[in-house]
Amino acid sequence: MDSKNYGISPERMQANQELAKIFKILTTSVDEYNKVYVSTVQAYNYPVTAFQWHPEKNAFEWGPKAIPHTEDAIRVxxxxxxxxxxxx
Known part of the structure; x- marks a missing residue:
């Protein structure tokens, strides 16, 4: 994930009043440049949850070594x- 092109930092998201009043940040992640970005959000008043990651990879993708396959990762x-x- 390259957050400088596709992600939004928690600070920037919280500074945007329109985004901040609609979404709460559930998780953040760190990209390959050590930049923190918002990786999961959930709407306060709507049935909307958005992921900026691939929750299926831990259980089903076995190529790249960067993907963890620990018990905790599979549980996620x-x-x-x-x-x-x-x-x-």
Whole structure:
């Protein structure tokens, strides 16, 4: 992930009043240049959650060594999948 081209820093997102009143930041990540970017947001009043990462990679992509396959990483993948298929 190259945040300088595609990501938004937490500070910039929070400074944008329109974004800040719609979305809460759930997670941040660090890109290859050690820049922090917002990686998961959720709307306060709408059924919207957005990921700037690939929750499926930990369980299903075994090529690049940078992708962790620890028990915790696999659990994150499962929790993300469960979140999207839950019944409300």
């Amino acid at each position: 993948t499962q929790q993300a999948a469960n979140f999207f298929i839950r019944y409300d």
